[in-house]
């Protein structure tokens with residue numbers, strides 16, 4: 001598994017600028033449009049991964065709340 005590559009930019013999610021971000025995807029607004037890259041900072045990326053995980057089967061620690 002390769003570590004995400006981080007570069008200085010703006011996070012699409014928390015709107016901070018000049019921070020370490022990594023590309024996670026891109027948005028296309030229409031046909032023939034140049035895709036706009038989406039970049040997220042490390043903390044937002046971790047939250048997105050957690051959200052992704054929670055869309056799966058309910059885990060034991062969730063049931064224990």
Ligand SMILES: [Zn+2]
Pocket residue numbers: 011012013014015016040041042043044045
């Ligand atoms: Zn962020």
